[in-house]
Amino acid sequence: MPSLDLFSLSGRRALITGASRGIGLTLARGLSEAGAEVILNGRHRSALEAAQGDLPQARIAAFDVTDQAAVIEGIDAIEREMGPIDILINNAGIQRRAPLEDFARADWDALIETNVSAVFFTAQAAARHMIRRGAGKIINICSVQSELARPNIAPYTATKGAVRNLTRGMATDWAKHGLQVNGLAPGYFATEMNAALVADAEFTGWLQRRTPAARWGQVEELVGAAVFLASDASSFVNGHMLMVDGGISISL
Template sequence: MQEMFSLRGKTALVTGARTGMGQAIAIGLAKAGADLILLGRRPDMQETRTLVTETGRRAETVVLDLSDPDLVQWRGREIAERYRIDVLVNNAGIIRREPAIEFSRESWDSVIQTNLSSLFLLTQPIARPMLERGEGKIINVASVLSFQGGINVASYAASKHAVAGLTKTLANEWGPYGVQVNAIAPGYIETKNTEPLRRDEERNASILARIPAGRWGKPEDISGAAVFLASRASDYVNGHILVVDGGWLAR
């Protein structure tokens, strides 16, 4: 059974790997045996790199600003030529909170570009060698807001609904070639994106009251799902949105 979840001999690329869920996913994949390519907007990824190498696995870093789709497309081809990537985890994402009637064009464009357009434009070149080899795993990070509307997060909810739909489309097209495309939909996780909600006593209390687990999720709660979807254990799982939310959507 351990062999089914082993990632030894595999290389995984994780975007948004500097902190939070991306860091936790990278460490989880390393503990399962994978070497890591850590992609982030800023070069200060030493903490994640150290935590990965402490597991005995190798780690390299790639600096790339995902807010620039043209740059992402070009660098994506460069990354695909330089590395053999067996697992791609599209974790990076941003959020902007404004009432919909006042939502700015900048807030709309920046979130859609980072969360959706760049995700697709990076996945294209990374997936091409996977399709040629006849094997690979792609894991997108969606959200419970792939199923709900949320409040004051028009661009984020739109982008995460689209990520879920894109996941299914790519699974349909690439499944016959041995590449599984799935997504993880985290619930309310303790990350920098959710700091404003946790600082708001009233909102924090209302969120906690709805989560059957009785707590906010931790980034580490996502890593097990990532290992499963990256491993042979999920070879017949395709186009699935795996919710990890402490029971939020069941309420």
């Protein structure tokens, strides 16, 4: 196979969770441009339909990834009505910030439910179909906080560390069935979730000094890594977490 063809996603079908905006929608657009048929997932059909206006060739599947029964039903319906899911990107996630000593139980539960349980529910449901076919790609969105900590986000850091090790465990269990399960770990990106930090001149100044690349990442810069992990180019890459962070995780 010619080397560039290894990155083609032609004929593949990809489900992206949390895809109505931000990183999820950007990755969906990128995989579509690489040839994949993409399916946008989120809780709210209206938001998905709005995103579909930006990516008209995409299909939509509205279900709540924190509800295991809804996930199983939703993925089974995709497999039955749209076709096999070849690629799953577990992108749905939330952030909560507060001093650790004051962190609310409700916020802790919400983080665990969305950032960890949903990854398990969705990957497990998709993998059951992939295992029968002997092939599949699962990409779990990790974070630079899978490795590093900052004040006021310890519970978020705990969830993203869990996703990194869950990714390793999935690869350990499912590689023998022909699946590749890897993590994609963004550093600091200018997203809606980080809008307050982007607008904070003091924080942005700190980030520019702390990051070797000396800037915020742009979400489009995640696409190449996602296409690599979704394609045949990564056929012997398993349980890996690929950092896309401007070097912040390797520099003091």
